[in-house]
Amino acid sequence: MKGWMGKFRALFLFSSLLLVLSGCGKENLTAFVPEGYGAEVSLNLIIISLAVMIFVILVVMIVYTMVLVKFRKKKGQEDFIPKQTEGNKALEVIWTVIPIILLIIIAVPTVTATFDLADDSKAKDSININVTGNQYWWHFSYNKEEIQTSQDLYIPTDTRVYLNLKSSDVIHSFWVPSISGKMDANPENENTMYIEAYEEGVYWGKCAELCGPSHSLMDFKVIAVSPEEYEQWVQDMKNVDPEAQPETASAQEGQKLFQENSCIGCHAIGSSPAAVGPNLTNFGDRTRVAGVLDHDKETIVNWLLNPDELKPGNKMAGNYPKLSEEEASKIADYLLQLQPSEITPESAGNE
Ligand code: HEC
Ligand SMILES: [Cu+2]
DSSP states (O other): OOOHHHHHHHHHHHHHHHHHGGGOOOOOOOTSOBBHHHHHHHHHHHHHHHHHHHHHHHHHHHHHHHHHHHTTTOTTTOOOOOOOOOHHHHHHHHHHHHHHHHHHHHHHHHHHHHHTOOOOTTTTSEEEEEEETTEEEEEEEEEETTTTEEEEEEEETSSSSEEEEEEEEOOOEEOTTTTTTTTESSSSEEEEEEEEEOOEEEEEEOOOOOTTTTGGGOEEEEEEHHHHHHHHHHHHHHHTTOOOOSHHHHHHHHHHHHHHHHHHHHHHOOSSOOOOOOSTTTTTSSEETTTTTOHHHHHHHHHHHHHHSSSTTTSSSSSSSSOOOOOOOOOOHHHHHHOOOOOOTGGSSSS
């Protein structure tokens, strides 16, 4: 009876584990379906390590079972003591050499991949982006193109895009599981990596280093589009006139309120690099507010009225004059029409 219960409990444990782990495989947020070079290299390493581990477990279990069966106490042998042996050179050599071989099998591809993924010798000829991690959002500054943007990182497909990572406050970690490995963004030094996406699409990124109360809400997106669309997007972003007048009266009033309520002190529109808060040049083209929230007017109004409730500990809360609901609504109208480009996360395929 007890044995049966034990088995049942193990089964229950494993099936609940499976249920919990299945949540990890969200589409475009999984290292197990690589859509880019770094993720593919990483997955290969995962598979090699797993294969070696499974091999070791199988061999140990098989030898263990064989010994159990072969040398178990048989009837009529209750007082029998087998011949005692000590030391066996051949065995000692075998179980020293085999692990060394297994470690070499893991080490050679790992070290090769590490150098491969750190190779920035071709960075000069490609796109270079300074990435800054901030509590709790990401800023992207395109060096040659002189474009500033936040939250959504646009890249062309099949191109190695080189990133220089830094942090403006604490340590963050840049991770887009389905296209790259992760890399820390430190306050003191710059870390570099490159990312490459094979297919057009929207890939989810996460901060992978505990950085404060809203760490788990520090999401971002990589928007991979065709090289032609990317060029188009760059032109659209460069052509933005930060002072352009919106069409509707409500948005026009929103624009005024935006300038009068110190929003402009923290949020740039256009390519000015000021970056206490996210750059809002293409805010209307995004699919999320503050990286994670639904992108609709109601959420924006809620955000403006009470940001701390939606993202605890964020650096905007309490640092601007209190707004009425009407003012917030007008500002939302203004922000939503900041749509400089036809190239948006929605046009990039999945979402
Ligand atoms: C003290 C600087 C500061 C001021 C002033 C400020 N903000 Fe912010 N704002 C931020 C920061 C920082 C964030 C990012 C919060 C986060 O995600 O952790 C943010 C986020 C936002 C977002 C979401 C941006 C995105 O990329 O999705 C909007 C919209 C916004 N602010 C609008 C405003 C408006 C409108 C005002 C003026 C009423 C304003 N902010 C005033 C710092 C500021
Ligand atoms: Cu972080």
